[in-house]
Amino acid sequence: MKASTTRRRYFPIALMVATATTVTMAAAFPASGATTVGHPAAQAVASQNTKPTVVLVHGAWADTSSWNGEVEILRRAGYTVRAIGNPLQNLTSDALTVKDFLKSIQGPIVLVGHSYGGSVITNAAAGVSNVKALVYVDAAAPAVGETTAQLSGAKSALQRPASQLFDAVPYANAPAKASNLYLKKDVFVTKFASSVPREQAINLWASQRAATTVAFNTPSKAAAWKTIPSWYFISSGDQIITPDSEKKMARRAGSKVTIFPGGSHLTLVSDPAAVTKVIESAIASVK
Numbered sequence: 001m002k003a004s005t006t007r008r009r010y011f012p013i014a015l016m017v018a019t020a021t022t023v024t025m026a027a028a029f030p031a032s033g034a035t036t037v038g039h040p041a042a043q044a045v046a047s048q049n050t051k052p053t054v055v056l057v058h059g060a061w062a063d064t065s066s067w068n069g070e071v072e073i074l075r076r077a078g079y080t081v082r083a084i085g086n087p088l089q090n091l092t093s094d095a096l097t098v099k100d101f102l103k104s105i106q107g108p109i110v111l112v113g114h115s116y117g118g119s120v121i122t123n124a125a126a127g128v129s130n131v132k133a134l135v136y137v138d139a140a141a142p143a144v145g146e147t148t149a150q151l152s153g154a155k156s157a158l159q160r161p162a163s164q165l166f167d168a169v170p171y172a173n174a175p176a177k178a179s180n181l182y183l184k185k186d187v188f189v190t191k192f193a194s195s196v197p198r199e200q201a202i203n204l205w206a207s208q209r210a211a212t213t214v215a216f217n218t219p220s221k222a223a224a225w226k227t228i229p230s231w232y233f234i235s236s237g238d239q240i241i242t243p244d245s246e247k248k249m250a251r252r253a254g255s256k257v258t259i260f261p262g263g264s265h266l267t268l269v270s271d272p273a274a275v276t277k278v279i280e281s282a283i284a285s286v287k
Contacts, residue, residue, distance in 0.1 A: 050108065050286055050287055051078070051079060051080070051107075051283075052079075052107065052108035052109055052110045052132060052133075052283060052286045053079075053080045053081070053082065053105050053107060053108070053109050053110075054074055054079055054080070054081040054082070054109075054110045054112065054279060054283065055081075055082050055083075055084060055098075055101070055102065055105070055109055055110070055111050055112065056070060056071070056081065056082065056083040056084070056112045056113075056114075057083075057084060057086050057098055057111070057112065057113045057114070057117035057120050057121050057124075058083070058085075058086050058114055058115075058117050059086070059113070059114045059115025059116035059117040059118070059139070059211075060088055060115060060116045060181075060209075060211035060215065060216075061182070061183050061188070061192070061208040061209060061210075061211060062114070062115075062208070062209065063085065063209050064083040064084065064085055065083075066083075066114060066266075066268055066269060067083040067114075067268065067272075068272075069268070069269070069272025069273070069275075069276070070083075070112075070268065070272045070275055070276045070279065071083055072272075073272060073273060073276045074276060074279065074280075077280070079283070082101075084098065084101050086098070086116075086117055086120055088116070088209060088210070088211040088212065088215050089212050089214065089215055090212070090214045090215055090218050091119055091120065091123065091147075091148065091215055091218035091219075091220065091221075092123070092218055092221060094120050094215065095119075095120050095121075095122075095123035095124040095221075095222075096124070098120055098121065098124035099123075099124040099125075099127075099128060102124060102125070102128045102130075102131060103128065105130070106130075107130065108130050108131075108132045108286050109128075109130050109131045109132065110131075110132065110133045110134075110135065110279065110282050110283050110286065111124070111125050111131050111133070111134055111135070112134075112135040112136075112137060112279055112282075113134075113135070113136060113137065113139050114137040114138060114139055114268055115137075115138060115139050115140065115240070115241065115265065116139075116140060116148050116211065116215060116216070117139060118136045118137070118139025118140045118141050119139075119140045119141070119142050119148045119151075119220060121134055121136075121224070122134075122140075122141055122142055122220060122222065122223060122224050122225060123220055123221055123222045123224070124224075125222075125224035125228055126221075126222035126223075126224045127222075131224070131228055132228070132229070132285070132286045133228065133229050133230070133231065133282040133283070133285055133286060134224060134225055134228050134229070134230040134231070134282075135230070135231045135232075135233070135278060135279050135282050136230060136231070136232045136233065136246075136249075136250070136255065137233045137267075137268050137275055137278075138233065138234065138235050138238050138240075138241060138246070138263075138265050138267060138268070139232075139241065139246070140152075140241060140249070141223075141225055141230070141232075141249040141250070141253055141255075142219075142220035142223070142249075143220065143223050143252070144219075144220055144221065144222065144223050145219050145220065146219065146220050147216060147217050147218060147219055147220070148215070148216045148217075148218075149216040149217050151241065151245055151249065152240065152241050152242065152245065153241060153242030153244055153245030153246075154242070154244075154245075155242050155244070156239065156240060156241065156242050156245070157187065157191040157192070157239045157240060158240060164184070164187075165183065165184060165187055166181040166182060166183060166184065167181070167182040167183075167184060168180070168181055168182075168213075169181075169182065169210065171210075171212070174212070174214075175214060177213075178212055178213050178214050179212065179213050180210035180211070180212055181210055181211055181212065181213060182208060182210050183205065183208060185202070185205050188201065188204070188205040188208065189201045189202060189205060191239045191240065191265075192239070192240050192264065192265045192266060193205070193264060193265070193266045193269070194237065194239065194264040195235075195237060195262065195263045195264035195266060195267055195269075195270040195271070196264070196266050196269055196270045200269075201266075204266075204269070225253035225254075225255070226253075229256075229282075229285060230250075230253050230254070230255040230256070231255055231256045231257075231258070231278050231279075231281060231282045232246065232249075232250035232253070232255040232256070232257045232258070233258050233260060233267075233274075233275055233278045234246045234247065234250070234257060234258065234259050234260065235260045235262070235263030235264060235265070235267040236259060236260065236261050236262060236263070237261075237262045237263045237264050237267075238263065238264060238265045238267075239264065239265065240265035241265065243259070256281070258274075258277075258278050260274055
């Protein structure tokens, strides 16, 4: 089983932001031609008429509190922000749940996904005309027909046998051979949350939400990044969805890319200010 991951809560917001390296796809991948990511937060806040709503979608083994740090920073900057629940059951139905929420919002939307949440926003945004920007945070961005499980990368920690990675638990009304998956403690703490202080990481492991095998193995039905501008935040220390895999996905999407030195698959928890800076860049593009 190959899967993606996420988590919750947050850590001091000022650390390492100045060291995050913003690059363009033209610099990292000369064939892509993407433009430079900036940090014009003040510009974005200036126009009350174009302020988008920021919608944050968490990934597997997580919940909405994964985004606590980003929510706090964005709200202080004057944005309406919503972190919404991702069912973690089936990519198609999870995306429809998020799409229904998006349809309830008036005005422009910046849609952000972490890990498996990236697959969800890739599908949920398709056909929703007021989604003006996509932001992928250590995330999967599948093409049509790809599964999240295919996108973790050859060197991902998730390439180990499933029995070493997960505690598999039956669930009610599950399809044949489907299970709820919980990350094992050592994998969660040392591979997926390595940038989070150990005691906090253990607490996050203890309170993780399961994701189903179906979620990771459902083929994507849409690729919203083909028509919606996108931004990609990539942690160089991510051991779950590897930087190499994310760079390939970003290149084909033409995303504006920020490489964050270090971090982990849970940089959104350990370093929310760095992640928020990229979200603000996407906000600033909305006219």
